[in-house]
Amino acid sequence: MQQITIKALARELNLSVSTISKALRDSHEISPATKSRVLQLAARLNYQTNPYASSLRGKKSRNIGIVIPEVADSFFSLAINGIDATIKAKGYHSIICLTHEDFSNEQAILKELQNGRVDGVLMSVSSETTSGKHIRALMEQHVPVVLFDRVLTDIPSAQVITDDMASSYNATQHLLRNGCKRIAFLGLSQQLSISADRLRGYENALRGHNITPSPKHILTCTPDPKKNMALIKKLLQQKERPDGIVAAVEKLAPLVYQACGQLSLRIPQDVKVVCFSNLELAGLLQPSLTTVTQPAFEMGKKAAEVLLRLLDSKPLQKGDMQVVIASRLVERNSTNGKI
Amino acid sequence: MQQITIKALARELNLSVSTISKALRDSHEISPATKSRVLQLAARLNYQTNPYASSLRGKKSRNIGIVIPEVADSFFSLAINGIDATIKAKGYHSIICLTHEDFSNEQAILKELQNGRVDGVLMSVSSETTSGKHIRALMEQHVPVVLFDRVLTDIPSAQVITDDMASSYNATQHLLRNGCKRIAFLGLSQQLSISADRLRGYENALRGHNITPSPKHILTCTPDPKKNMALIKKLLQQKERPDGIVAAVEKLAPLVYQACGQLSLRIPQDVKVVCFSNLELAGLLQPSLTTVTQPAFEMGKKAAEVLLRLLDSKPLQKGDMQVVIASRLVERNSTNGKI
């Protein structure tokens, strides 16, 4: 791919390869005069250092793996921006790996990342992840891992999360205060930290209003939108039809809206809806969607910062093992009025 | 990061390093018996080949650079999925580089990619890209480039695009047929292929209805949403207020909706809106948004296929230098009724 190597520069300047290398790395061993000659020639010939050679010798790739379920999700898109901005400033590159919510993909990816391609990993687990063995295996190869948003509790890694339980509690209470009596919860697998915590917040809010959470109103969704659509419709057609819905992940809001449309249920008159979502367009939906908006960019940024500390083998600061950044409830029309 | 090398396997089996390497690569020089011993040990010890060592020696990275403006855009998210699926099947990895619609970022990224980090590049230029020098420079380093969606015409690379002019023509005609007389066009920089082509389609449609395109109705937007908001509001407050809008990129639809809301203009009664967009939620907006939906996944897939052919130095098939995949107009409520 590339022609001009250090050797070429050396030949041109009648210097040794090691001198060139040191000059380029601004070593104190090289005189200012020589340095400037080298730098000038390098610039003129557009010399680029071969990353594979450096990585091989230095045992450092300056790459960071970002392992996430998908990219077509506002939360992850924003988090990527936060990560990217942070690590780029330190000269790192990001390698984005998509699991597509599939556990075996995730396992395969982490196994591959044991080969040294990345110096560290930022990760949000898939909804089907049932164990943390693959993550432990990676960490045992001395690849530091920071989990963000979707974490596993039995992994000894740093974690950056939002206050899932409290947010969910607030969202549910918001519905209760607006008169909802039968509130449903739509989550993903309960293996998933965010799903479990949000469920707990929901349940606590109900109990706070002397309502016993009913299994009939708790839905565990799949990665398949069609199946979810069927589940949601079924939920909305049962005798004890919900008059409020807390949806724990962004993907579910459109389905709820569509299901309600097809069943001629009006939002918010018949059903009030609140969803965990970072969708910019939430305010433009029909009706505008009340959301729990997560600090996606900040979470990505913070996770990256913690990882960079680990890579510099700096000591973690107090509280870095578990960082919690608050979400906020944005009230819009989908929860408007009293029932 | 990683401990078990080929050398370790060699020691364990009393074989030479070269024999191990050949066995792992299934060379015919190695006996079946030896191969299976090697493979078994490698599996047992969870041996992973060091990608930097292979890349250094082999002068191939098996990485593909994806250079795009941003990831928080349905078109690019979907395109990434198409690309990822295609190249993963061939053992390639993707390195996603975000330009954030900034030309100097884009230049810096392409310059960096000259270092051999990637074997080829898939790219959609930023809205501020004014020249193709940086792309040419990369290609001159023998890094094949395939442009998709946002292409430059003066670059001798393969291109995968959609039928921008025809789609825009159709979208505009759809508005005309529904009675719009003063149709505005919202594009990005006219340097941008898609913007220019879509503008041309719009203008042709107007002329087909004996309407002379007016500069007052043609808006060139920026990467800054706030500025765009101001521009759009100004557009909608002029004497010759538009009664129809063709928005050339996904990002603009929310702004148009908000601007109309703030100015108390009703969609579609006062203004009809159609937007180039792959947003899944288009159907759920208030009102649901008529879109020109691009074949994002397919475009990504096709672009990747063409690039893979180039990397295999297979001859391109007829028409691969410029692949055109049609978009389709999805009519929804934002263009409903006659004016």
Added chain:
DNA sequence: TTTATTTACGAAACCGGTTTCGTAACAACT
């Protein structure tokens, strides 16, 4: 002036695979 130290550079090992080339052992063919 002699010795110690600093400065500025080069030779060579090294990172971990890959590939070329050489060769011992054995089979096959005159």
Added chain:
DNA sequence: AGTTGTTACGAAACCGGTTTCGTAAATAAA
């Protein structure tokens, strides 16, 4: 028996930087 060919493997060069170590020359300290 002598020649040719094949099989299965090892030694070593190689990719392109980085780093250690050695050293001649210049400078400082004794």
